Amino acid sequence: MKDKLIVFDTTMRDGEQSPGASMTKEEKLRIARQLERMRVDVIEAGFAASSPGDFDAVRAVAGVIKDSTVCSLARANDRDISRAAEAIKPAQQGRIHTFIATSPIHMEKKLRMTPEQVLTEAVNAVRFARKFTDDVEFSPEDAGRSDVDFLCRVLEAVIREGASTVNIPDTVGYTMPEQFGSLIRNLRERVPNSDKVVWSVHCHNDLGLAVANSLAAVMNGARQVECTVNGLGERAGNASLEEIVMAVRTRQDVFPCDTRLDATHIVPASRLVSGITGFPVQPNKAIVGANAFAHEAGIHQDGVLKSRETYEIMRAQDVGWSANKLVLGKHSGRNAFKQRMKELGIELESDDAYNKAFQRFKDLADKKHEIFDEDLHALVSDGADAATAERWRLVSMQQESGTSKRPHAKIVLSEEGSERPAVSEGDGPVDAACKAISEVTKSSAKLMHYEIRAVTSGTEAMGEVAVQLSSQGRNVTGRGASTDVIEASAKAYIDGLNKLAHIGRSRKSGGS
Ligand code: KIV
Ligand code: ZN
Numbered sequence: 001m002k003d004k005l006i007v008f009d010t011t012m013r014d015g016e017q018s019p020g021a022s023m024t025k026e027e028k029l030r031i032a033r034q035l036e037r038m039r040v041d042v043i044e045a046g047f048a049a050s051s052p053g054d055f056d057a058v059r060a061v062a063g064v065i066k067d068s069t070v071c072s073l074a075r076a077n078d079r080d081i082s083r084a085a086e087a088i089k090p091a092q093q094g095r096i097h098t099f100i101a102t103s104p105i106h107m108e109k110k111l112r113m114t115p116e117q118v119l120t121e122a123v124n125a126v127r128f129a130r131k132f133t134d135d136v137e138f139s140p141e142d143a144g145r146s147d148v149d150f151l152c153r154v155l156e157a158v159i160r161e162g163a164s165t166v167n168i169p170d171t172v173g174y175t176m177p178e179q180f181g182s183l184i185r186n187l188r189e190r191v192p193n194s195d196k197v198v199w200s201v202h203c204h205n206d207l208g209l210a211v212a213n214s215l216a217a218v219m220n221g222a223r224q225v226e227c228t229v230n231g232l233g234e235r236a237g238n239a240s241l242e243e244i245v246m247a248v249r250t251r252q253d254v255f256p257c258d259t260r261l262d263a264t265h266i267v268p269a270s271r272l273v274s275g276i277t278g279f280p281v282q283p284n285k286a287i288v289g290a291n292a293f294a295h296e297a298g299i300h301q302d303g304v305l306k307s308r309e310t311y312e313i314m315r316a317q318d319v320g321w322s323a324n325k326l327v328l329g330k331h332s333g334r335n336a337f338k339q340r341m342k343e344l345g346i347e348l349e350s351d352d353a354y355n356k357a358f359q360r361f362k363d364l365a366d367k368k369h370e371i372f373d374e375d376l377h378a379l380v381s382d383g384a385d386a387a388t389a390e391r392w393r394l395v396s397m398q399q400e401s402g403t404s405k406r407p408h409a410k411i412v413l414s415e416e417g418s419e420r421p422a423v424s425e426g427d428g429p430v431d432a433a434c435k436a437i438s439e440v441t442k443s444s445a446k447l448m449h450y451e452i453r454a455v456t457s458g459t460e461a462m463g464e465v466a467v468q469l470s471s472q473g474r475n476v477t478g479r480g481a482s483t484d485v486i487e488a489s490a491k492a493y494i495d496g497l498n499k500l501a502h503i504g505r506s507r508k509s510g511g512s
Pocket of ligand 1: 014073099139141142169170171172202204
């Protein structure tokens with residue numbers, strides 16, 4: 001029997017810490033459901049004490065997820081730990097993950113604490129967290145640059161206090177694979193009570209080594225890996241879930257363990273996270289990039305046709321690539337639509353949400369002959385949160401642009417039943433449309449980032465736009481999809497403004 005390798009996903013906590021990747025509660029719920037479907041063992045849903053919004057999201061995820069442990073991060077203090085405990089209360093299996101930095105530079109410059117003080121705080125934190133749950137994880141932040149003797153003392157002490165998982169983070173992505181592997185082996189050998197816990201690793205990708213370091217740790221006894229979908233995360237990101245899972249699975253001749261993951265949900269998860277955050281996946285990204293299973297060179301194509309294994313070490317369908325097939329058409333009914341969504345792992349919260357998505361599908365089918373799986377993913381990303389956030393809706397738009405004409409747009413939005421028109425010029429048609437929208441909505445939100453991509457190939461493809469808007473210290477991502485890229489841009493802009501308005505209303509009513 002092989003050991004079990006626990007997959008701990010932190011897309012919604014460390015991943016969300018990427019600038020511009022903030023997620024709403026509804027978005028987190030959609031990701032959490034997909035992670036559960038994929039059979040991820042532990043879902044770190046957020047950092048409950050960091051904001052009321054994060055608290056709500058962790059609590060909501062804890063309330064719906066049954067088959068994965070739901071975890072909240074907490075600094076090593078009573079307030080953070082109490083908030084985390086409160087947020088994970090509804091979970092069938094809940095975990096508190098508490099951390100404090102142990103490297104000389106972090107202790108001296110950031111915490112302004114002596115090593116002895118840090119040791120005391122770590123022990124107190126684990127003791128306090130154990131009052132709420134038996135499932136307590138402890139991380140010595142920046143372990144990769146910490147003194148090993150000191151790490152051993154801290155880890156022995158927190159294990160004695162009842163931590164059930166100790167997680168070794170390479171917080172700044174500094175270590176080399178051999179070095180990190182030896183660190184894990186060393187710690188396991190030297191900490192006297194090391195056999196009482198699961199050893200975990202959490203690697204960042206600053207030198208592009210997060211996956212290599214994680215795998216080196218697994219070869220040296222780590223039995224939990226912390227990772228994110230698409231490698232999302234602080235700075236250069238975290239170790240990518242799909243790469244770790246498929247490396248371990250593909251090389252079972254090398255690894256002494258395996259995960260329980262259903263890998264066929266990997267590509268849908270990647271699409272979902274990319275759609276929600278607006279962070280595109282590079283085409284040559286392992287496993288989930290558009291070219292990961294494409295063969296261009298004649299010799300390769302010839303080889304694959306003769307025997308797939310000549311150039312492929314995994315099967316595309318095993319990681320969830322469906323053959324980009326024509327799924328539905330103009331005449332498809334509601335049941336066929338719902339069934340295909342289910343097959344793609346897309347679950348919507350309510351019948352109302354299905355009805356709205358179905359209506360968008362019909363509108364799209366009128367404009368576009370062939371509707372692919374990618375189109376369906378884009379369709380649900382576009383306006384999936386409308387039920388909670390729709391103050392303004394696009395009624396109509398016309399825009400004109402040309403080589404010798406200054407672009408201008410005429411737009412009509414509906415706001416609480418009444419129609420509001422505006423006309424504006426701009427530097428381009430997208431600029432003109434967004435300026436007209438700002439005029440109607442009287443918004444002063446700043447556009448921080450604009451991203452557009454074609455959902456499928458061909459000039460008739462849907463364009464998917466993600467915009468990041470910022471207002472009064474809140475950042476949101478708005479999304480829109482349409483075969484008309486100006487309309488997709490306008491819809492994304494309106495979606496972002498709706499989210500900001502929703503946050504503003506919740507704040508006034510005392511919510512998040
Ligand atoms: O990178 C890091 O050290 C972390 C810890 C909180 C585990 O994210
Ligand atoms: Zn991290």
